[in-house]
Amino acid sequence: MAKEYQKEDLTILWDSAKCTHSAVCAKGLPNVFKPRERPWIQVENDTKETIRQQVLKCPSGALSIKQVL
Ligand code: SF4
Known part of the structure; x- marks a missing residue:
């Protein structure tokens, strides 16, 4: 089960x-x-967009962005 971390709507x-x-x-x-x-x-500690860009660089896929349906 993945843990969730919220930054505004991200x-x-x-x-x-x-x-x-x-x-x-x-x-x-x-x-x-x-x-x-x-x-x-x-x-x-940083902006939503900066965090999003870093999440996308995770090589294993452990970090990801939850897609809103
Ligand atoms: S694999 Fe783990 S340590 Fe490496 S970038 Fe992803 S979350 Fe971070």
Whole structure:
């Protein structure tokens, strides 16, 4: 089951089972993706669009954008 993180109308999904711990997210946007902290995704620290762009770079698909139907 993926966890959900909300930033305005953007819902970020994180599926821990898919995460390969490549740290692409933490290196690309360290103010938001903080694996050592809880919550580890701190959406308040950057803009929706910047976060969306970083989510799309996740190589494993662990991070994704929830599609609104
Ligand atoms: S970029 Fe994706 S696979 Fe890599 S650590 Fe972040 S969530 Fe996990």
